[in-house]
Amino acid sequence: MPKKPNLAAALNDASKKPNRSQVSKKIEPLENSDNDANDKIPPSRRGKKAITVxxxxxxxxxxxxxxxxxxxxxxxxxxxxxxxxxxxxxxxxIA
Structure with missing residues (x-):
């Protein structure tokens, strides 16, 4: 019968942060990211600020x-x- 994995060890391994050397993909900023965000905002809400009450x-x-x-x-x-x-x-x- 195969040995069951140790849950505590698996949780401990999963909670560890990777070393910088282990992270292979560098995140590059997207060009025109502000334009992409504005495209998702309806024109009636562009330049507006929400007020929550x-x-x-x-x-x-x-x-x-x-x-x-x-x-x-x-x-x-x-x-x-x-x-x-x-x-x-x-x-x-002015509202």
């Missing part, structure tokens, strides 16, 4: 319902809301 689930549901009722998107409603907020505080509506 957390609200009660009921507020999220109500916002989604309002978007459906008004036949618009949450993005459009939030743009309107931010511009209203900016104007309230004397800022330019």
């Amino acid at each position: 957390h609200f009660d689930p009921a507020a999220c549901k109500q916002l989604k319902q309002l978007a459906m009722d008004e036949e618009t998107s949450i993005q459009a409603l939030m743009t309107e809301a931010l511009n209203d907020l900016f104007e309230k505080y004397g800022k330019n509506p």
Whole structure:
């Protein structure tokens, strides 16, 4: 009967980092990598920055319902809301 492999030894070997001499493939930077990343971003989001906020689930549901009722998107409603907020505080509506 063949001897069973030692699990502890196998895990120990797997967790070791390879020596630099063991790594044979050098990673080269891709040319035009910024262009490749931009190709994956929809044009409507290029040059934009995401803003993440957390609200009660009921507020999220109500916002989604309002978007459906008004036949618009949450993005459009939030743009309107931010511009209203900016104007309230004397800022330019730039959202």
